[in-house]
Amino acid sequence: MTPALCLIDRYAAHLPVTSRTPRLTLGEGGTPLVRAPSLERETGIDAVWLKVEGANPTGSFKDRGMVVAVAKALEERSGAVLCASTGNTAASAAAYAARAGLPCTVVLPAGYVALGKLAQAIAFGATVVSVRGPFDAALAVVKELAAQGEATLVNSVNPHRIEGQKTAAFEICETLGDAPDALFIPVGNAGNITAYWQGFVESVAAGFATRRPRMYGWQAEGAAPIVRGVRVAEPETIATAIRIGAPASWQGALRARDESGGAIEAVSDAEIMDAYRDLARREGIFVEPASAASVAGLRKRAQGAGLRGASTVVCVLTGSGLKDPDTARSLTRDVALVDATADAVMGAIAHASRA
Numbered sequence: 001m002t003p004a005l006c007l008i009d010r011y012a013a014h015l016p017v018t019s020r021t022p023r024l025t026l027g028e029g030g031t032p033l034v035r036a037p038s039l040e041r042e043t044g045i046d047a048v049w050l051k052v053e054g055a056n057p058t059g060s061f062k063d064r065g066m067v068v069a070v071a072k073a074l075e076e077r078s079g080a081v082l083c084a085s086t087g088n089t090a091a092s093a094a095a096y097a098a099r100a101g102l103p104c105t106v107v108l109p110a111g112y113v114a115l116g117k118l119a120q121a122i123a124f125g126a127t128v129v130s131v132r133g134p135f136d137a138a139l140a141v142v143k144e145l146a147a148q149g150e151a152t153l154v155n156s157v158n159p160h161r162i163e164g165q166k167t168a169a170f171e172i173c174e175t176l177g178d179a180p181d182a183l184f185i186p187v188g189n190a191g192n193i194t195a196y197w198q199g200f201v202e203s204v205a206a207g208f209a210t211r212r213p214r215m216y217g218w219q220a221e222g223a224a225p226i227v228r229g230v231r232v233a234e235p236e237t238i239a240t241a242i243r244i245g246a247p248a249s250w251q252g253a254l255r256a257r258d259e260s261g262g263a264i265e266a267v268s269d270a271e272i273m274d275a276y277r278d279l280a281r282r283e284g285i286f287v288e289p290a291s292a293a294s295v296a297g298l299r300k301r302a303q304g305a306g307l308r309g310a311s312t313v314v315c316v317l318t319g320s321g322l323k324d325p326d327t328a329r330s331l332t333r334d335v336a337l338v339d340a341t342a343d344a345v346m347g348a349i350a351h352a353s354r355a
């Protein structure tokens with residue numbers, strides 16, 4: 001059997017790489033696209049597909065872009081990488097930097113990074129700095145440091161990140177045989193919706209697809225600058241990954257919306273949490289809260305403004321549920337603690353089923 005190609009090799013013809021670009025890889029990409037039978041029954045849509053990006057090496061879609069950004073940093077003989085992050089970019093940058101042998105610094109909004117992401121950045125050996133203020137303040141700081149020549153910035157303002165992330169759109173077209181009618185995706189800093197749109201546009205040119213999907217982006221109500229058309233100084237949402245008030249790729253998101261005939265709308269934290277719980281309990285897929293925004297958005301559209309006859313849709317599930325154990329833990333009553341006997345465990349089961 002021939003070994004699977006790494007992402008950079010698989011899509012080399014469509015990425016800004018040359019034979020000199022190091023073939024860095026942790027096995028990113030090639031993530032599952034699975035049907036969602038419970039959502040199909042609920043919405044009446046023929047085919048609802050979930051792109052499970054939590055299956056990437058560090059548990060989020062960021063790995064697709066980070067592998068390209070860090071490989072290019074190596075090629076350009078950069079001495080270090082740097083990013084601001086709500087957590088997943090930090091985990092991914094730290095992992096690929098470790099693999100590449102480059103020092104990595106991550107700047108995080110203090111108090112708003114999920115535990116699993118922080119654990120990853122620390123384990124991969126990054127220098128971790130927390131700042132007072134939201135992600136937007138952290139991004140302003142790292143842009144300033146990068147401009148001073150401190151390190152290569154690997155936020156999605158680095159175009160190599162967008163290039164790598166667009167490969168998810170290629171994979172969807174390859175697996176389905178064409179683009180879906182509509183794509184549902186969470187929006188934070190807006191790099192990913194920008195990348196997917198670029199990927200779908202290029203898919204038509206490359207022959208992976210004959211058409212392009214309508215793009216539906218979803219922000220959290222308390223952090224919805226694009227929906228409101230104005231920056232949010234103090235963004236708030238349980239979906240900390242998308243707790244962003246001034247998205248760097250705002251224009252890219254508007255282009256994706258307008259050129260595709262889609263929409264960018266908001267879902268409440270309650271709608272996000274319902275989708276988060278139901279994805280796990282009905283579909284068997286455990287995502288982090290921000291990822292559930294895409295499914296919350298699908299539900300909202302299916303009930304409200306409508307899907308204009310869409311029969312094949314894809315929801316992007318951007319990150320693994322293990323990233324945020326505290327939110328998962330908040331879903332449950334206390335876990336029973338009893339003696340290690342069959343009787344005691346049977347008693348606890350009976351008690352749980354009555355509760």
Ligand code: F0G
Binds near residue numbers: 087189190288
């Ligand atoms: N979902 C997850 C799990 C994320 O971590 C992010 C962004 C998004 C969705 C939104 O993607 O920013 O491209 O619009 N996380 C960034 C980070 C901001 O620092 O990890 P986006």
